[in-house]
Amino acid sequence: MIRVVLAEDQRMLRGALAALLNMEDDLSIVGEGEDGKKALSLVRELRPDVCVLDVEMPLLSGLEVAEAIRDEGLPCRVLMLTTFARPGYLQRALAAGVAGYVLKDGSSGELADAIRKVHGGGRALSPELTFAAWEAPNPLTPRERDILLLAEQGLSSSAIAKRLFLSHGTVRNYMSELIGKLGVDNRVEAAAKARKQGWI
Structure with a gap:
């Protein structure tokens, strides 16, 4: 029996997926989480074989x-x-050692097969995602990602500098380079473009 933890913030979808996957003879949903912290706690506590994670969770x-x-x-x-x-999400997932990355619009049978494949040591990638990964590599450095994430939250350059233990001038320089690199007009557009691409 493959023991699975399922993490999805939409309760109705999570419940439906759990019910469908539990109908498979070789799968057992041993834990369900509505956010990332709960999911990580369940993985630490239950030691499942596979954890199915929604990308965007609270x-x-x-x-x-x-x-x-x-x-x-x-x-x-x-x-x-x-x-x-x-593409940015897929690249980051692969860097984190994720074994499978599939789209929600597939069938429950396809998801079950992906779980089996991942459990068996293989990889499961939706074809659309494989092509997306080649389209636009993430141009952001880890430091630039940190700065954009804080800018996205509405923090000023001074507040970002304080949070990251940098000088105000250094943050201003980073922001200027980011705006140029992403081909946008301001920090709001920079954060929005990076978010849309999955780079932050």
């Missing part, structure tokens, strides 16, 4: 949970479930 994103599973060396294979074929 408190911690599915990508952050996958990175924590990798960093903590938890013996759990990760399958990401997403609505959008965003």
